[in-house]
Amino acid sequence: MDPYDELIRLLNQQGWAVSDSAISPDWQAGLLARGQELWAGGRFRAGQVGRGVKVNLPEVRGDWIHWIETGSSEEAHPFFTWMTQFRQALNERFGMGLRSQEFHFARYAEGKGYQKHIDQHRGTDYRKVSIVLYLNPDWDAADGGELCLYQPYHPDEEMQRILPLGARLAVFVSGMIPHAVLPCRRPRWSIAGWLRTDVPNPHA
Template sequence: MSNEDSLESRILRAAATTTDLPDFPDDKSDLPSDYEYNPDDDEEVEEVEEMTETDLLHYLDQQTNPLTVAQRLFYHELNTLTAQKHEHDWKLKCLTNKSVEDLYAHGWTQLDTLLDLECVKGVRHEADAMVANGTFIPASQVKTNDEDPYRDVNARDDAIVWLDPTSSSNSPHIQKVLDFFNGPLHDDLASMVRLNGKTEYQLAYYHPANARYEKHRDALPTDNPDDTSQRRITAILYLNPGFSSSDGGELKLFGAPHDTADGGGGLDAADHVIPPLLGRVVIFLSGVIDHAVLPAKKERFALTAWMR
């Protein structure tokens, strides 16, 4: 990766502005007769142009396909015959070879049998108890505008609680899931993708009165192996038994816009709407996939891990 392709360089190019100033005359006789030189007038005035996160992502995607950027964080190019011949050497603990290939080729994958359903049902019961006990906090109130002036507090309606896998106060089934995410799942992903930062865990609750989360992305696309600020992998476990299409709350993965660099590359052009079924796990590249939670008509829970 060249310096010109780094995330920092691409952001600076997006923020750069030019001002068209008239040429200073070569001959002083061309100056107005009442012109008086003031050295302070030569000071350049820095222009600050506000750019939303959406605008920045759009610019970055136009410069370089975000999937191409994220694929550079994989240890191997998984869409080659050579890589496929060595699939038996991957020694994955819980993921399938196909799920890893899909993650590389399309930026996301879905698995429905990673965790024991009885354990997942136990997590749901524990989450219901947390709602009854008032443990959840509206996500829009977690940070104030003073702490994060660019935060759109109106973009989401969920309530959340942050989880710590080392805490002794975790409920037993939640602890089992955290151990799985922090153990076998992280090990598999770290064997394929360069991960060198911490993992964040969050349990989210969507109330049944059309709670939603608008279109967003979990990180900026980066291929810097030393970066620990940007999330790289998003993994979501759904905790919703008896889901039907009338319940709402589906996860919507947005297809690549038509003006994405390289025509979107391996990114799907079409949108995907994924029902949040009990035990379903969706994994995607955090800096690649735009996604949203559609309005929920029934209580909806999800446990998410963000790996850096």
């Protein structure tokens, strides 16, 4: 079976999918170590909201991020290669016209989260598939920090809560699924990003 089959089937069927086996735990451990190294070196900045004129609203978005450039680290190479192949598989199945991908590290401090939103800026549609890879070892339900997905046509109704377990991969349709990050009770690490139909420069 193609390693992407189940993710693609569920993404097509319900607009979201989760896998605990798609990504190697070795990749997760290497990426976490790289993220922590960058964090210790002061390379992260506060996540912002908006497009064009961006603002810091920590009460809305509480993460700190660092964009990952293609080829910038040995640890990121297997993940980027896997995502390129996943993007190509989606294009082959559905003719989605996905041309690029972008990813950043995200770190939420204790007590922080991200209020409900959709991953499409108003008036744009180039973000097609949202990707989150969790990097947290030994995460427990008591630690909180779930990704909460909401019903597309009833955005006040919860659809699914996803614990940010290490090496867990979550994917969903960017312009369809409202979602939020619930407050975490200890630092929460992930890689987040999008498969896009344009070639972004700079990150939008």
